[in-house]
Amino acid sequence: MKTPAFIVDENLIRRNCEMLADVKARTGCKVLLALKGFALWPLFPVVREYLDGVCASSPWEARLGREEFGKEVHAFAAAYSEADFAELLTLCDEIDFNSFAQLQRFRPHMQDGIKFGLRINPECSTQDPAHAIYDPCAPGSRLGIRRKDFEGQVLSGITGLHFHTLCEQNSDDLATTLKAIEAQFGDILPHMEWVNFGGGHHVTRDDYDIELLVKLINDFKAKYDVQVILEPGEAVALNAGVLVASVLDIIDNDGAIAILDVSCTCHMPDVLEMPYRPEIDGAAL
Known part of the structure; x- marks a missing residue:
């Protein structure tokens, strides 16, 4: 095989999507593919068999x-x-705003047929300290509107709320987050038509508590009569592919150093930003 190459197993993508589709069937929630997590469009015909659409962060x-x-x-x-x-x-x-300033700026351009929402910040951190760079509830975060910033604001045209506070986390952290959201935004939720629970739900991980996720969604829907939306990215493609590389040379400098035809910068940028360490098949050989 010519390297470098990303190899994705269609059967494993289907397995992940079937798990997500099962959550949909048991709760009536919508599940979107977060394109920032997985945007391999040749596999979209497979993924769209199971999911309801995509969430985007840019016009592209x-x-x-x-x-x-x-x-x-x-x-x-x-x-x-x-x-x-x-x-x-x-x-x-659907388009969601990150501030009331943006809502006010674009309210004159809002159109019928498109849903508009607000991203909220429940100020409830549940992430591992190692993921602090991606914690939208950290002090000074630029993401989401705090409850105190809702005071005196007009919500006309807004039909839903959006939060995204998780990163590769289990459903117990979602339970903690939902308690904070109900405590802070409980007076607003009954006036909404939908609530987007965001991404970061590692639903397809072996130890993920799917039963708790299903219960949380169903209980929330029953209490507030809203459409619940999930937008996993990594969960769609989790453990479904590999990056194939070749060893071009081995340098000795107080130990063997393999020179590969891949790099973190080009092929695995998350390794630079986050405390990830790639699992290398056969590395001990």
Whole structure:
């Protein structure tokens, strides 16, 4: 095989999607593919058999979802430019704002037929300290609107709330987050039509508590009469592929150093940002 190459197993993608589809069937929730986590569009015909659409963070991702996935397209970004928002209006079924300033700026351009929501910050951190760089509830976070910032604001045109506080986490952390959201936003939830639970749900991991997830979704729906949305990215492709590399040379400098035809910068950027260490098949040989 010519390397480097990413090899993805379609059967394993189906296995993951079937697990997500089972959650859909048992709860009536919508499940979207987070394109920032997995955007291998040749496999979209497989994934769209099971999921309801995609969530995008830019017009380019939204266009990819609209043209190649062909189902619902939801969008969220920390802020939109005039040009990006105008383009997203032509591509999206739902657009979520990160601040009341953005809502006020674009309210005159909001159109019928598109749902609009607000991303909230429940100020409830559940992430491992090693993931602090991705914690949207950390002090000084730019993501989401705090409860105190809702005071005096007008919610006309807003039909749902969106939170995303998890990162490769189990459903017990979602339970903790939902308690914080109910405590802070309980007066607003009855006026909403939908609530997006965001991504970071590691549903397809072996030790993930799916039964708790199902219960949390069903209980929340029954209490507030809302459509619940999940948007996993990594869970769709978790453990479904490999990066194949070749050893070009071995350098000795107080130990053997393999020189590969791949790099973290080009092929595994998360290794640079996060405390990830790739599992290397046969590395001990």
